[in-house]
Amino acid sequence: MSSAQERELILSLGKAIKARRLKAGLTQVALGSKAGLHPTWISQIENGRVNPTVINLSLLSGGLGIGLSELILLAEELNRATPDSDGAPPAHPR
Numbered sequence: 001m002s003s004a005q006e007r008e009l010i011l012s013l014g015k016a017i018k019a020r021r022l023k024a025g026l027t028q029v030a031l032g033s034k035a036g037l038h039p040t041w042i043s044q045i046e047n048g049r050v051n052p053t054v055i056n057l058s059l060l061s062g063g064l065g066i067g068l069s070e071l072i073l074l075a076e077e078l079n080r081a082t083p084d085s086d087g088a089p090p091a092h093p094r
Helices: 003-023 028-035 039-046 054-064 068-081
Strands: none
Touching: 003 039, 003 054, 003 068, 028 039, 028 054, 039 054, 054 068
């Protein structure tokens, strides 16, 4: 996986977390309280500024009331739907 693909995946994870948080009607503060994470950290994750650990993703998915696998699948779907900077869909080598 290239660094550009890694970056897109991190951004997609953040978008997935934000989408589920908004769907649940939660603020970053409320999600932070449920997940045991600081709201600033959640903001950084949602904006793709940090690469969250599996532990933090597990805490966030629990705070959102979904399974970790569901969060990852949503991120993958968003990542597939996000075109690369040249307008082409991202490559996903298998």
